[in-house]
Amino acid sequence: MKKIEEKFKLIELEVFSDTRGSLISLEQNKNIPFNIKRVYFIFNTKKDIPRGFHAHKKLEQILICVKGSCKIKIDDGTNIKIFDLLSPNIGLYIGTMVWREMFDFSENSVLLIIASDFYNPEEYIKSYDCFKIGLL
Numbered sequence: 001m002k003k004i005e006e007k008f009k010l011i012e013l014e015v016f017s018d019t020r021g022s023l024i025s026l027e028q029n030k031n032i033p034f035n036i037k038r039v040y041f042i043f044n045t046k047k048d049i050p051r052g053f054h055a056h057k058k059l060e061q062i063l064i065c066v067k068g069s070c071k072i073k074i075d076d077g078t079n080i081k082i083f084d085l086l087s088p089n090i091g092l093y094i095g096t097m098v099w100r101e102m103f104d105f106s107e108n109s110v111l112l113i114i115a116s117d118f119y120n121p122e123e124y125i126k127s128y129d130c131f132k133i134g135l136l
């Protein structure tokens, strides 16, 4: 897969469906455009309790709502967009230095996150003002 130039982008994932059900496979540097170092998922969320509110200096991620639905607000400093993740075959790629907010989780939703690096709290930008002025 070609390296992604955009700061954020929806990626359609191939679904293998038959009479037994459906399957989606995630492979590094194939349908996931980076080396995968970490996978985590967010569940037991509440519809009216948003999460996120940060950007990452170096981290790239793909967000997939594998069950239910949720919304992701993305801000790259210039453009603000809200993505409705409604289906497990849609991944939202988020590159470096992109502010994100996750909200409107449906009941029992599960948001899967594929990340290009290990967890490192030093790597977060948690102040929107610092993010806006590009302060690392």
Ligand code: TYD
Residues within 6 Å of the ligand: 038, 040, 042, 051, 052, 053, 119
């Ligand atoms: P937090 O960054 O607040 O979640 P969100 O991405 O929704 O804003 O993380 C919640 C807690 O989980 C916090 O104590 C840090 C911890 N955590 C890890 O230990 N490893 C991880 O990979 C992540 C993303 C969070």
